[in-house]
Amino acid sequence: MTGPSDLPSPPVIVLENLVKFFGRFAALRGISASFAPGRLYVILGDNGAGKSTLLRIVTGLMQPSQGKVTLLGAGSIREVAHRVGYMAHAPLLYDELSGMENLRYFAGLYGLHDDNVCERAMTMVGLDPELSRRIGQYSQGMRQRLSLARAVLHDPELILLDEPFSNVDVRSAREMAAVLGRVRDKGKTIFVVTHQAALMEGIADEFVHMTAGQIVAREATARKANAQVETPS
Amino acid sequence: MKNIFIAFVVLTIALLAYSTYQGLFVAPTEQTMGEVQRIFYYHVPSAWTAGVCFFVNFLASLVYLWKRNPASDALAVASAEVGVAFCTIVLITGPIWARPVWGIWWTWDARLTTTLVLWLIYVSYLVLRRFAAGGQTQVLAAALAIFGFVDVPIVYMTIRWFRTQHPAPVMGGGENSGLDPAMLHAFFWNLLAFTCVGIVLMVLRYRLQTLEEKVEATHAAAALQGGNR
Amino acid sequence: MTTFTMARATLLKDLRLEWRSKDAINSMLFFALLVVVVFSFAFNPTAEESRHIAGGLVWVALLFAAIFALNQTWARELRNQVLDAYRVSPAPPNALFLAKAIGNFLFVVVLEVMMTPLFVVFYSLRSVGPVWQLIVVALLGTWALVVNGTFFAALSIRTRSREIMLPLILFPISIPALLAMVDATTSILTGDASPDFWIKMLAVYDVVFTAVCLLLFETVLNAE
Numbered sequence A: 001m002t003g004p005s006d007l008p009s010p011p012v013i014v015l016e017n018l019v020k021f022f023g024r025f026a027a028l029r030g031i032s033a034s035f036a037p038g039r040l041y042v043i044l045g046d047n048g049a050g051k052s053t054l055l056r057i058v059t060g061l062m063q064p065s066q067g068k069v070t071l072l073g074a075g076s077i078r079e080v081a082h083r084v085g086y087m088a089h090a091p092l093l094y095d096e097l098s099g100m101e102n103l104r105y106f107a108g109l110y111g112l113h114d115d116n117v118c119e120r121a122m123t124m125v126g127l128d129p130e131l132s133r134r135i136g137q138y139s140q141g142m143r144q145r146l147s148l149a150r151a152v153l154h155d156p157e158l159i160l161l162d163e164p165f166s167n168v169d170v171r172s173a174r175e176m177a178a179v180l181g182r183v184r185d186k187g188k189t190i191f192v193v194t195h196q197a198a199l200m201e202g203i204a205d206e207f208v209h210m211t212a213g214q215i216v217a218r219e220a221t222a223r224k225a226n227a228q229v230e231t232p233s
Numbered sequence B: 001m002k003n004i005f006i007a008f009v010v011l012t013i014a015l016l017a018y019s020t021y022q023g024l025f026v027a028p029t030e031q032t033m034g035e036v037q038r039i040f041y042y043h044v045p046s047a048w049t050a051g052v053c054f055f056v057n058f059l060a061s062l063v064y065l066w067k068r069n070p071a072s073d074a075l076a077v078a079s080a081e082v083g084v085a086f087c088t089i090v091l092i093t094g095p096i097w098a099r100p101v102w103g104i105w106w107t108w109d110a111r112l113t114t115t116l117v118l119w120l121i122y123v124s125y126l127v128l129r130r131f132a133a134g135g136q137t138q139v140l141a142a143a144l145a146i147f148g149f150v151d152v153p154i155v156y157m158t159i160r161w162f163r164t165q166h167p168a169p170v171m172g173g174g175e176n177s178g179l180d181p182a183m184l185h186a187f188f189w190n191l192l193a194f195t196c197v198g199i200v201l202m203v204l205r206y207r208l209q210t211l212e213e214k215v216e217a218t219h220a221a222a223a224l225q226g227g228n229r
Numbered sequence C: 001m002t003t004f005t006m007a008r009a010t011l012l013k014d015l016r017l018e019w020r021s022k023d024a025i026n027s028m029l030f031f032a033l034l035v036v037v038v039f040s041f042a043f044n045p046t047a048e049e050s051r052h053i054a055g056g057l058v059w060v061a062l063l064f065a066a067i068f069a070l071n072q073t074w075a076r077e078l079r080n081q082v083l084d085a086y087r088v089s090p091a092p093p094n095a096l097f098l099a100k101a102i103g104n105f106l107f108v109v110v111l112e113v114m115m116t117p118l119f120v121v122f123y124s125l126r127s128v129g130p131v132w133q134l135i136v137v138a139l140l141g142t143w144a145l146v147v148n149g150t151f152f153a154a155l156s157i158r159t160r161s162r163e164i165m166l167p168l169i170l171f172p173i174s175i176p177a178l179l180a181m182v183d184a185t186t187s188i189l190t191g192d193a194s195p196d197f198w199i200k201m202l203a204v205y206d207v208v209f210t211a212v213c214l215l216l217f218e219t220v221l222n223a224e
Helices: A051-059 A077-083 A099-109 A115-124 A140-152 A170-185 B002-026 B035-067 B070-102 B110-131 B134-165 B181-226 C003-021 C023-042 C047-073 C075-088 C093-123 C131-156 C162-190 C196-221
Strands: A013-022 A025-035 A040-045 A066-071 A084-087 A158-162 A189-193 A206-211 A214-220
Touching: A013 A051, A013 B181, A025 A051, A025 A214, A025 B181, A040 A051, A040 A170, A051 A066, A051 A158, A051 A189, A077 A084, A084 A140, A084 C075, A099 A115, A099 A140, A099 C003, A115 A140, A140 A158, A140 A170, A158 A170, A170 A189, B002 B035, B002 B181, B035 B070, B035 B110, B035 B134, B035 B181, B070 B110, B070 B134, B070 B181, B110 B134, B110 C162, B134 C131, B134 C162, B134 C196, C003 C093, C023 C047, C023 C093, C047 C075, C047 C093, C047 C131, C047 C162, C093 C131, C093 C196, C131 C162, C131 C196, C162 C196
Parallel strands: A040 A189, A040 A206, A084 A158, A158 A189
Antiparallel strands: A013 A025, A013 A066, A206 A214
16 A cells, blocks of 8 residues: 555555456556545546556446455445446536536436526536537537536546546636636546646645556646655565 | 166166067057057156256255356256156157057147247257356356256146146046056056156266366466466 | 326426427437338338238337437436436435336326338338227326336446347246237237237236335445
8 A cells, every 4th residue: 555654534545456457457556555636636547557447347337356445434335325426538418408407307316406506517617507518519619518517516526537628719718727726726536547648747645556456656747845756665 | 886886787778678668568558549658658758857857956956046156057968957857758649659559749748838838948958058158158068957947837737627628638637537557557657767867877877077167277377377378 | 296297297307408408309319210111111011911020110210219229218318427316315215216217207108109101101000909909008108118128227337248138137037928919909900819918917017016116226336
């Protein structure tokens, strides 16, 4: 296990020897790690390193072949679903509904029936709640921003994002990154899988490097007072 | 363990030889249908064995959904395949029997039709196993197996009622026709022999499946160690 | 946040989506008309004969039309991978299943309402038995097809050749329900026999398989 030895509060995610096979291909080859809360982690690696697979297993959408994930102290996401938010490179939204209609539906899944919550979420990501256009007609940047709004609608403690910036215009991407930074500043924990490390510089607390299904390095950034470069044993 | 199994196989072969002798030579000839009625000694025990296999499949699938262990999944596959094989025998011997006796190849009688539907259900199970993608084949197949087995009594009752509404020739002499005691003798020996054959085949297929999984596991371990090739 | 309220919210969302896109309903209606016409050319009975075969024809036609609808059920959730958003939410999986099943049920009932007058016209059908019995059979039979169809459509998401997997798995298991529907319809149309046993059989089928679907849906939804 790696990370600073003085964890002030229980780790938000614990991975124990995670292995994932697709047929004979080992996408994850025994990952064990622990992550402290209140930080923004950026997971980097080449294509095929296993980043998306790892995130999908952490969210509970995919079962590992071996190993265990503990999320916010619980064995499966079902127990803590209302405290977790998820976003992917696919929009996870309905094309034929408007922004507010989409958010209203998903808010309902979390037991929230207040339109103000949805409006605030849209405004936070820089979208106009009054927009009645179907999101199928949005640009990719607008769609991803709405997807982010959906992910944080229920004020989750932990937010998991899988390539949120892919095919998104630079301005939208920068705005989204800034939003993530602000959300982290409120004490939330964020995991971002992305290729675009440059976008996250200045916002990330730690870069997690993956290669060939394993975590090869964890690099805390200079954001924190005690910066250190660590490698897992 | 292996020695016990080999002994069991030998016993099964002996049983099968004896029961065949009983069925083809010792049992008396049926008065109306003649020699062709001897198919009965293969037709009904096959149906029984298929039923046993499908019941094993049901239990193994339930256990798999509960425990998620490879052994119960291997047993589920094995029992489904052997069950389908015996079901096929029933469906082939049926028409062979029906043709000389009634002049028709197929009679939609309750038991034969139920066997056909069963055959369809478990063939669809095997198709699903082949076509499911990814590591969740076992879970999906187990779910389907439960549907299939729950359907069996419903299928039987439905077709029984349909047959009382629209009567047709019945294989095996109807529900309540008794068997001549001499025939009963041959019948029970064949029943026992076929059940044993079914068990032998299931065990063999189960072994094969577990071996295949061991091979996969070895490859997997290699991929974990040295990286993927 | 009960299963019921979630199911209703999801159902309303689906209805709204269907209304906006009109994807399936237009093509389905046209397909239904085509099926009736083709069957009329293939089987050209007298009014008396037609009562005996109409039951089978209607239900077979409907079965094939329903397969198209059922294949679409989850397609919308897979576009944009929206299903993932549902799966990570605290909403109960059975609410999703019920919403989809009820949505499919309504859809197929609409198809039936559209197709029946066409059949009546093309076959000069008149029922000897009471029509309300036909409606009961139709409703119970439709649910029998739809509840398993929705479940297996979800199951076939995780297979290759998913469009063909659905009928492959659905038809064998639905045979008793189909037999019941066809024979009950024929009994009522011809007035030859009482459909009571069939109606009870369909009710049993519906209850048993709805329970099995609800018990196993979560397992199948999360099988990845």
